[in-house]
Amino acid sequence: MLNDDLDNSQSIAPTGIAFSQACENNKQPILEFLQQELQGSIHVLEVGSGTGQHSVYFAPRLTHLTWQTSDMLANHATINAWHAAYPAPNLYHRLLLMYRVIQCQ
DSSP states (O other): OOSSOSSOOOOOOOTTOOOOHHHHHHHHHHHHHHHHHTTTOOEEEEESOTTSHHHHHHGGGOTTSEEEEEEOGGGHHHHHHHHHHSOOTTEEEEEEOOOOOOOOO
């Protein structure tokens, strides 16, 4: 199920879940770029998936790819909510993205 038509109409956020207007504003130009650049690819690891909005928009439109989200634990509930509201067979569960700041002296 697509979360909206192929035009750039507004996605509907799951009730009470974070929504990014910036994701809505740039999803179509990014999709057009990805359609060209990822023609020969089979897997995407999205680093820093944020709300998960891009993943639910891109995955059903790029069906030749498996789409893997990743982010910090604090964003997993939002990503899960978007994925539950707009599932796609090529959209995989998120990975935990961990990072550590190393200061050089």
